[in-house]
Amino acid sequence: MKQMSHIPDENVKSSVDEMYRQYLNIETIEELYRQAVMMSHALGWELSERRHLLPDREGNNVDPLIYPPCHFQELSIEGNLVYQFNYEGTLPLYMKNKPYEDKIRSYYQGAMIEALEGRSVLKFDQAFIYVCHFFSNLQIRDLDNRNRRHLINAIRSAQIIEDDRWEFVEIMDSGYLDPQKRNRIELFITSRENAMNLVKYVRDKMRNNPEN
The missing domain is CATH 1.20.5 (Single alpha-helices involved in coiled-coils or other helix-helix interfaces)
Structure with a gap:
């Protein structure tokens, strides 16, 4: 063999x-x-x-790069009230770190309350929340990885919505390429019946006036 x-x-x-x-x-x-x-x-x-070692937001020398302010404006779309808040930067990712999450939540809530200082706002019993993420480039990003809970909690703290349970709010996210190459958030709140009008308004605005 x-x-x-x-x-x-x-x-x-x-x-x-x-x-x-x-x-x-x-x-x-x-x-x-x-x-x-x-x-x-x-x-x-x-x-x-x-x-906590960073400059105090209530001081006279607030650094807008460290503590970017939140800008607020009131809109009327198809005769319906819309609140708009603009935040610089992207929403943070989810992270299981309570002290860090507490600080981030405090920033978003504090910045929104500052933007509303001296203003009287109405509460939406049935609200539509539209979160528009503007990105500086086409790098791959998943919207569901962004922790929008901080924005929702800020809206609730400002008493613009009755509650954040599903019975009271409807939420939508969209992503856009920012022509000015800035990472930022445009947050809109309106009534549920005005939802489609609001989405159309934002999309038409981006299509017709992309620089705004």
Whole structure:
């Protein structure tokens, strides 16, 4: 009987080598991902711990780059009342870090209340909330990764809505490429029956006057 050779077939050896290289690559990617998650949590903790050291928003020398203000205006669309709030920057991502989340929530609520200072606003019993995300470039971003809860809580704290339960609010998100290459949020609140008019207004505005 002819003795079988123990020399591995070159094709088999090549395939095994390639599988091993792919395995090592996956291991490397997983390790980098773990490190990135750990760094994100560490960064969130450090920011939450040190944010109180930044300038006081109520002081005379507020830095708008550190504490971008929220701008408010009242609109009438098809004869219906609409409140609009503009925030600089993108909404933060979800992060399981309570001190960091508390600071972020405090910023969005405080900035909205400041924007409404001295104004009288009406409360919507049945509200439509339209969150428009404007991005500086076409980098891939998922809207469902953005923590819009901070905006909803700010609206509720400002007593513009009765409550944020599903019986009282309807929410929609849209993303737009910003012509001025700025990351920002335009937040609209109106009555539910005015929802489609509001969405059409924003889309027509972007189509006809993209610089605004």
